[in-house]
Amino acid sequence: MVSDRYAIILLMILLDRVTKTYNKNLGSALDRISLHVEPKEFVIVVGQSGAGKSTLLKLLTREERPSSGKIIVGGIDYDKLPDKNIPLLRRKIGVVFQDFKLLPNRTVFENVAFALEIVGVSQKEINNTVPRVLDIVNLKDKASRMPRELSGGERQRVAIARAIVRQPKILIADEPTGNLDPKHAWDVIAVLEKINRYGTTVLLTTHNQDIVNKLKRRVITIKQGKIDSDRANASYNEKRPVPEARVRN
């Protein structure tokens, strides 16, 4: 028991036999998934559309609740998390969405500042922090632009800046490159790697085999709601079976 508890504290993400069923007639979106992620890891989750990647992320951000199984993220046991504390959980997790989800009526600076405003950070601190974070994503000179004036890659970097401005322990990026051309996609990935180097656990879902293969990170493949493979330093090909790679552990 003692070692279990020790493990929970050390782990960033722990999923224990998590099942999510939206509709009993359609089977489970996720079927008894168990998964550990350690602090500062960079994990890529791959799988075809409908495999269950998005459901997995929604469970982590507590947008959905599992039908059964246990989820513990950053030491927070979701079973014991009352609804009123969900906002507190989400403040500890940075999330980047495929469709950016920026506020269209606010400038780049304001979009990033927004994440700090809602947690009650003073304007002075915001004026201090936001430019530094915009610098990390290479958008310092575009602080006063509106989102519609930016390219897709730039918008996604704004979203990343917003996700990391509160210095979360975990950054969840749901197909952040899904809407981007290769050049911009690489800009975004470069930013994610930089953030990971600073010590943030990154969980990235993607379709892009090129990115997966060049990153050479831990790759978790999900197939029909189950973990098909979980390998360190792996590559991935959507068409063909995952090639042999060093098996984790």
Add this chain to the structure above:
Amino acid sequence: MGRRTTTFGRIVRTGMLNFVRNAWLAVAAMAIMIITLTIILFSLIVNATFRNTVDQITDKINISIYLKDTVSEAQAKTFVDDLRALPSVEKVSYLDKAAALRAYMKQNVGNESLLKAINETDNPLPATIQVKPRDLNQLGQIRSFIEKPDNKKLQSDPASDNGDRREAIDKITHATNIMRRAGVVAVAVFATISVLIIFNTIQMAIFNRRDELQIMRLLGASTWYIRGPFVIEAIIYGILSAIISILLINALFITASNSLQATSLGILDISYSQQYFRNHFWWLLVIQLALGILIGAASSIIATRRYLKFKTPKK
């Protein structure tokens, strides 16, 4: 500045900004709120005026009992004490013959010939007991007590009670009651409509900004951080509506006193209403503000509730 103050400041600022941005929606919500508050204010004033009219008339009602000269002080005192013991009696005063005379002369100061005539005779006035009833509807109880044979035989003349006003009083009481009831119904109906319309307005505002709300939720904004601006917005409707409605009533009184020469309209004593309004202006404003804020806050809290729920576990 602490985090709470910062956050509260942001909520208020966003609410005010939204109010300005949703100006047209605000007009609709406020129009109905103004009507509601004006009706409430109007019924408050009319009610107070009627109560005053009834009180004034009641105050003038007074039963005078005239005692025979043969009645001893002791007998008179027992009678007075018995009257005082009646629950329907508010006040009893006893004037002996001399006091009755003094009171009579005081009433007729300036009427030299009358005073002279009285001075030339023996005191012609009987000792008098004056009874003030607590309530108009209890005159009967006092009257039947006076008419009891034991009491009757002490009296020189039949007791007089300016009871001819009785009919007028009944009419006013009846009218007042009807007006009060109508007022309550009108207030209830308009308050309900007002809540529904404000509710709808805020739902529209939320619908326009549902993406923003969803993003706020995903970024970990607390329920009150999201809801607060909507509540502030609705409270602004309430405050402005309260002020406008009290100014409307004020304008109404100015017009009324300028165009109507009479001081009353039917049984409504307008000059008193006006006086009441002036004297209680701040108090009425406070009531209006409280009601406006309450209606605004309640409807916005209900309107936002549905959008702020978290997913409940599906088992």
